[in-house]
Amino acid sequence: MREDNHSEFSTVADDFFVNLNLQTTLALPSARETVLLFCEAVQKEFRGMTSFYRRDSGEYVLEGDQESGNYQWMELQSQRLASGFFNPQTTGEAYRFHSWLLDRSVYYLGTSGLDVECLDVVFGFNLDYRGNRDAVAAQALLEGSPLAALIGEGAHKPIEFEPSLVVALEEDCYLQARLSLETRCSSYQVRMGAYDEEPISVYFTVRQYPRPGKVLNLKDAFARQCEVGEDLLRRVVVPNVVSPIAAAIATAD
Numbered sequence: 001m002r003e004d005n006h007s008e009f010s011t012v013a014d015d016f017f018v019n020l021n022l023q024t025t026l027a028l029p030s031a032r033e034t035v036l037l038f039c040e041a042v043q044k045e046f047r048g049m050t051s052f053y054r055r056d057s058g059e060y061v062l063e064g065d066q067e068s069g070n071y072q073w074m075e076l077q078s079q080r081l082a083s084g085f086f087n088p089q090t091t092g093e094a095y096r097f098h099s100w101l102l103d104r105s106v107y108y109l110g111t112s113g114l115d116v117e118c119l120d121v122v123f124g125f126n127l128d129y130r131g132n133r134d135a136v137a138a139q140a141l142l143e144g145s146p147l148a149a150l151i152g153e154g155a156h157k158p159i160e161f162e163p164s165l166v167v168a169l170e171e172d173c174y175l176q177a178r179l180s181l182e183t184r185c186s187s188y189q190v191r192m193g194a195y196d197e198e199p200i201s202v203y204f205t206v207r208q209y210p211r212p213g214k215v216l217n218l219k220d221a222f223a224r225q226c227e228v229g230e231d232l233l234r235r236v237v238v239p240n241v242v243s244p245i246a247a248a249i250a251t252a253d
Contacts, residue, residue, distance in 0.1 A: 008234070008238075009091075009123075009125070009233065009238065010087070012125070012238060012242050012243050012246050013125035013126055013127050013202075013242060013246065014126050014127055014128045014199060015069075015086065015087055015124075015125070015126035015199070016087060016088075016123075016124070016125055016126075017084055017085060017086045017087065017088075017094075017123075017124045017126075018084070018085050018088065018091065018094035018095070018098070018121070018122070018123055018124075019082065019083065019084040019085075019120075019121075019122035019124065020081075020082065020083045020084070020098040020101070020102070020119075020120065020121060020122070020222075021080060021081075021082045021118075021119070021120035021122065022080065022081040022082070022102065022105070022111065022116065022119055022120075022218075023079060023080050023116070023117040023118045023119070023120075024079045024080065024081075024111065024115050024116060024117060025079070025115050025116070025117050026079070026115050027078050027079055028076065028077070028078065028079060028080075028081065028109050028110075028111070029109055029110065030078070034108065034109070035060050035076065037108060038076075038104070038105075038108035038109060039052055039060070039062045039074075041104060041108060042062055042074060042101065042104070043062065045100060046064075046072055046097065048064040048065065048068075048071060048072065049062050049063055049064045049071075049072055049073070049074070050064070050065075051063050051064070051065070058077075058078070059075050059076065059077045060075070060076040061073065061074070061075050061076075062074045062075075066086075069086070069087055070086060070087040070088070070089075071085075071086050071087075072084065072085050072086070072097055073086070074101065076109075079117075081101070081105055081109065081111070083097070083098055083101050085097050085098070091226075091230065095222075095226050098121075098222065099219070099222060099223075102218050102219065102222060103219070106218075111218070112215075113210070113215040113216040113217055113218055114215050116210055116216045116218070117209075117210075118207050118208065118209050118210075119207070119208045119216070119218065119221055119222065119225070120205050120206070120207045120208075121205070121206045121222065121225040121226055121229055122203060122204070122205045122206075123203070123204045123205075123206075123229055123230075123233055123237075124201060124202065124203050124204075125201065125202040125242050126199035126200070126201050127199055127200045127201075127202070127242070127245055127246055127249055128197060128198075128199045128249075129197075129198075129199070129200060129249045129252070130195050130196070130197040130198075131195050131252055132157065132158070132185060132189075132190055132195065133183040133184065133185045133195075133198070133200045134158040134159055134160060134161040134162075134183045134185045134190075135151075135157060135158045135161075136200065136245065136248045136249055136252055137158075137161050137181055137183055137200055137245055137248075138151055138158040138161040139151075139248050140244040140245040140247065140248035141163070141241065141244060141245070157190055159185070159186075159187045159190050160183075160185075160187075161181070161183060162180070162181045162182055162183055163179075163180070163181055164178065164179070164180040164181075165178070165179050165180070166178045169206070169228060172211065174208065174209045174210070174211050175206070175207070175208055175209075175224075175225075175228070176206075176207045176209075177204065177205065177206050177207070177228075177229075177232060178203070178204070178205040178207065179202075179203070179204050179237065179241065180202075180203045180205075181200065181201065181202055181203075182200070182201040182203070183200050184196070184198040184199070184200075184201075185198075200245055200249075202237070202241055202242050202245070204229065204232070204233060204237050206225040206226075206228055206229040206232075207225075208221045208224075208225055
């Protein structure tokens with residue numbers, strides 16, 4: 001895993017974040033003592049994570065101060081351990097946080113490579129814009145393509161442009177990448193011309209599935225996913241998706 005400063009990513013977006021999702025086959029422990037011991041261990045290591053609560057839907061959450069703009073969070077669901085680092089100083093800082101959680105989850109939650117449904121590393125970018133976010137994203141990504149012809153027809157306005165693409169990164173298809181957009185716009189906002197100041201989010205997820213006949217090594221898989229993800233961000237996602245959207249926002253009326 002690289003230790004480079006993430007400024008190359010944050011300069012093209014208002015926010016940059018790195019998330020982790022560990023999906024298990026069996027249910028994770030939910031006993032009060034087990035959950036508290038794990039969360040206390042996390043809080044002692046990452047002092048800023050002081051807010052602990054349980055949602056009505058049953059998930060346990062431990063997180064830092066969201067108002068600070070730079071914080072960590074962790075969520076424990078029935079069959080899922082998720083965590084995130086919002087605006088880390090370096091990508092290496094985010095990787096160390098997630099790696100620590102994966103390592104300690106073995107001892108506190110009993111996670112095992114034998115019990116993994118999939119492991120996700122998610123890189124995310126938020127680009128703030130008050131306006132038709134679907135139109136801006138479509139302009140940035142469809143210009144010059146055959147699909148752009150539909151938008152150019154008279155008063156046609158994009159009201160839902162959230163493409164998603166999954167590709168296999170290896171021949172056996174057990175390592176995959178998903179690129180997706182979320183615009184947070186609606187036909188009502190377009191019709192009324194009244195828009196919230198929400199971001200266009202670009203998500204790039206590198207997912208590892210266990211291979212038949214092999215027990216997934218979480219530490220090795222996570223390191224490889226981070227390496228592969230960063231490489232594709234630099235060569236493909238940032239120059240061809242994130243930067244064009246940022247440029248379209250900068251020139252929008």
